Amino acid sequence: MKNDPRKHFSALQIIHKVLREHIQPGDICIDATAGRGKDTLFLAELVGETGHVTAFDIQESAIVSTRALLEEKGMSGRAEAVLDSHANMADYAQPGTVSAITFNFGWLPGGDHNVFTRPESSIAAIEAGLSLLRDEGIMTLILYYGRETGFAERDALLAYLPTLDSDLYTVIEMPFVNRPNCPPIPIVILKG
Numbered sequence: 167m168k169n170d171p172r173k174h175f176s177a178l179q180i181i182h183k184v185l186r187e188h189i190q191p192g193d194i195c196i197d198a199t200a201g202r203g204k205d206t207l208f209l210a211e212l213v214g215e216t217g218h219v220t221a222f223d224i225q226e227s228a229i230v231s232t233r234a235l236l237e238e239k240g241m242s243g244r245a246e247a248v249l250d251s252h253a254n255m256a257d258y259a260q261p262g263t264v265s266a267i268t269f270n271f272g273w274l275p276g277g278d279h280n281v282f283t284r285p286e287s288s289i290a291a292i293e294a295g296l297s298l299l300r301d302e303g304i305m306t307l308i309l310y311y312g313r314e315t316g317f318a319e320r321d322a323l324l325a326y327l328p329t330l331d332s333d334l335y336t337v338i339e340m341p342f343v344n345r346p347n348c349p350p351i352p353i354v355i356l357k358g
Contacts, residue, residue, distance in 0.1 A: 185208070191212075193217045195212070198222055206247065210241040222247075226249060300357070320351070338354045
């Protein structure tokens with residue numbers, strides 16, 4: 167299935183392309199939903215030896231996976247995984263210092279699908295993250311929804327995002343309009 171077009175334009179590939187264009191060596195970044203650590207590793211590679219990444223997850227298995235991957239790839243010195251809610255990220259960085267924040271809303275890959283992100287903490291995390299972003303900083307979101315998680319978080323986030331002050335933020339939603347079932351929705355928020 168190498169020529170399968172759905173494989174060429176996944177939500178994650180789109181978001182990684184956007185992040186790659188914005189993140190520079192020395193930047194401070196946040197992976198708000200560590201999961202299995204793949205985005206944390208991706209960010210750690212982009213920030214280089216002089217940058218730093220902080221990753222958050224509320225599931226201990228996600229933190230263990232992320233730490234193991236960072237150690238395996240020699241990135242433990244530039245990234246840390248914190249067992250805490252992404253809603254508390256403002257406790258770990260100063261306002262106006264973060265270049266990029268990325269979220270993957272939904273459940274832990276390979277984990278318990280009964281544990282997933284919730285609208286209340288997700289909106290609080292976005293608000294905390296926006297206060298941390300530097301001018302011209304970027305926040306990316308991928309909304310995974312359907313199945314066990316239902317549509318409540320997707321609907322709440324899609325209702326919340328248009329309320330962001332357009333003088334401060336540009337919000338770009340990129341839904342896959344011709345994909346079956348419940349395709350993830352990539353979103354980019356640019357500050358400044």
